[in-house]
Amino acid sequence: MEATAHGGVLRYFGELPDPRSGNHIPHKLQDMIVIALLAIICGADGWVQIELWGKCKQKWLSSFLDLPSGIPSHDTFGRVFSRLDPQALERCFLAWMSSVVKLSAGRLVAIDGKAIRRSFEHGSG
DSSP states (O other): OHHHHHHHHHHHHTTSOOOOOSSOOOSOHHHHHHHHHHHHHTTOOSHHHHHHHHHHTHHHHTTTSOOTTOSOOHHHHHHHHHHSOHHHHHHHHHHHHHHHHHHTTTOOOOOSOTTTTTOSOGGGO
16 A cells, blocks of 8 residues: 555656756655655644654655665755756646545545544534
8 A cells, every 4th residue: 555655646756857966866856755745744844844754754664765865854855845846846746636636536535534533523413
């Protein structure tokens, strides 16, 4: 399941041009995108929190990401994302979101587990 989810995300971000050049790029762009997306979905707000989330989930992330140099620092996330082409990133993100809408048949998908924990208002049915 995890590999399928990972592959699905990368199918849409695989064409995103990597703005970095040089012989030694320690962190894969695709790994950084997946970490950032997952961290933001989980409530991370900024590069420091994305790095912290990644470090807390590194064992799990390494089960489906390469992470050749571990989790990137918040400075690395900021530097790389600031150099990405915003229009290309937007196209990739919108294509991914469109696929999620198709997969869910337009239904709302709860990602925070509140419905499962029955935290909704009981008085309204």
